[in-house]
Amino acid sequence: MQKRTLLKTAAAVAMLATGSVALAQSAPFKIGLILPMTGQQATTGRQIEAAARLWIAQNGDTVAGRKVQLIVKDDTSVPDVTRRVAQELIVNEKVDVLAGFGITPSALAVAPMATQSKTPLVVMAAATSSITEASPYVVRTSFTLPQAAVAMADWAPKNGIKTVVTLVTDYGPGLDAEKFFKSRFEFNGGKVPETLRVPLRNPDFAPFLQKVRDIKPDALFVFVPSGAGAAVMKQFGERGMDKAGIKLIGTGDVTDDDQLNDMGDVALGVVTSHHYSAYHPSPANKKFVAEFQKANKGLRPNFMAVGGYDGMRVIYEALKKTGGKGGGDALLAGMKGQIFESPRGPVFIDAQTRDVVHNIYLRKVEKKDGQLHNVEFDVLKDVKDPGKTK
Ligand code: PHB
Numbered sequence: 001m002q003k004r005t006l007l008k009t010a011a012a013v014a015m016l017a018t019g020s021v022a023l024a025q026s027a028p029f030k031i032g033l034i035l036p037m038t039g040q041q042a043t044t045g046r047q048i049e050a051a052a053r054l055w056i057a058q059n060g061d062t063v064a065g066r067k068v069q070l071i072v073k074d075d076t077s078v079p080d081v082t083r084r085v086a087q088e089l090i091v092n093e094k095v096d097v098l099a100g101f102g103i104t105p106s107a108l109a110v111a112p113m114a115t116q117s118k119t120p121l122v123v124m125a126a127a128t129s130s131i132t133e134a135s136p137y138v139v140r141t142s143f144t145l146p147q148a149a150v151a152m153a154d155w156a157p158k159n160g161i162k163t164v165v166t167l168v169t170d171y172g173p174g175l176d177a178e179k180f181f182k183s184r185f186e187f188n189g190g191k192v193p194e195t196l197r198v199p200l201r202n203p204d205f206a207p208f209l210q211k212v213r214d215i216k217p218d219a220l221f222v223f224v225p226s227g228a229g230a231a232v233m234k235q236f237g238e239r240g241m242d243k244a245g246i247k248l249i250g251t252g253d254v255t256d257d258d259q260l261n262d263m264g265d266v267a268l269g270v271v272t273s274h275h276y277s278a279y280h281p282s283p284a285n286k287k288f289v290a291e292f293q294k295a296n297k298g299l300r301p302n303f304m305a306v307g308g309y310d311g312m313r314v315i316y317e318a319l320k321k322t323g324g325k326g327g328g329d330a331l332l333a334g335m336k337g338q339i340f341e342s343p344r345g346p347v348f349i350d351a352q353t354r355d356v357v358h359n360i361y362l363r364k365v366e367k368k369d370g371q372l373h374n375v376e377f378d379v380l381k382d383v384k385d386p387g388k389t390k
Helices: 002-026 042-059 079-091 104-117 129-133 145-159 172-187 206-215 229-238 283-295 303-321 328-335
Strands: 029-035 066-074 097-100 121-123 138-140 164-169 195-198 219-223 247-251 271-274 339-342 345-349 356-368 371-383
Touching: 029 042, 029 079, 029 303, 042 066, 042 097, 042 283, 042 303, 066 079, 066 303, 079 097, 079 104, 097 303, 104 121, 104 129, 104 138, 104 172, 121 303, 129 138, 129 172, 145 172, 145 219, 145 247, 145 271, 145 356, 145 371, 164 172, 164 206, 172 195, 172 219, 195 206, 206 229, 283 303, 303 328, 303 339, 345 371
Parallel strands: 029 066, 029 097, 097 121, 121 138, 164 195, 164 219, 219 247, 247 271
Antiparallel strands: 271 356, 339 345, 345 356, 356 371
């Protein structure tokens, strides 16, 4: 009698267990997308959210039989808020993947939590080289500043630019841009008489630009994060720097496609190095831009949007590889080594570094069909992050 009850109980437990496995299978796959939706970096949030939603609209919300749920949270680009929001997403929502991260300090704030909870963290925006080394669960689909800065340091001296003052935002990506531009440019025989740094919060470029005018280098090399480029360009023009014979060069963040068309003629002729231009002439990009604009009242996608779009692809493909099961380590394994055609061109997620390998283009701002665009005129193929030590 007792034995029979035991058997019955065992059978019931087994049934329950199988049931719960089936339930877990059918539970949605949750992507916690943490973005700056308000505050100084809000354009980054708007671009990445729009790109993620476009990816889902184009590819469906079911992957290998598993429903995908996107949970968007605003971190206002304040790292303490990023940390709190990530904690909620991991503990309460039990998200399968964390993604987004508009600025470097936000990504770094959450990296230890990704390690501890074994949650893949897909960096779609932040671009300081060292972020991928902050946790073995970080995978990046944005870019790195050293990739872009080194390309410019090679181009400039071959094009009559012998002295350069650098002006960067004073935090991770700016310091990477300054360091990698300066050392490579000097190695190439160039001179850097001054390196200037402006604060991330509420920067006033005027006194720095005045200093550059006084030094009168051949060019000013600029890195400012997405969203701040228009202010630099405006003040550069107002001070007549271009008329004084000082060229503006930089990484493509300064001629950000989100703002470029409203910058006015002062932007014409500005040469930058970057991984993405909305004007990139491939069929894949033309389709991406057309569908993005159609879904977003004509908004032009920028490099942040592409980081978000490709990040969604990396997550979808990894989930497919696990047959819809997911699991932190299995997803991470599925993300490493992916190769695909992005709107930016060919992309490879290096399995060793978990960082993005892609083309870096040299581009010049030109007017095309009445609009300002970053028009590509040269390419460095399959550029790995030069900032990686191993
Ligand atoms: C960053 O904080 O890592 C960052 C933000 C905006 C950029 C580039 C890098 O345009």
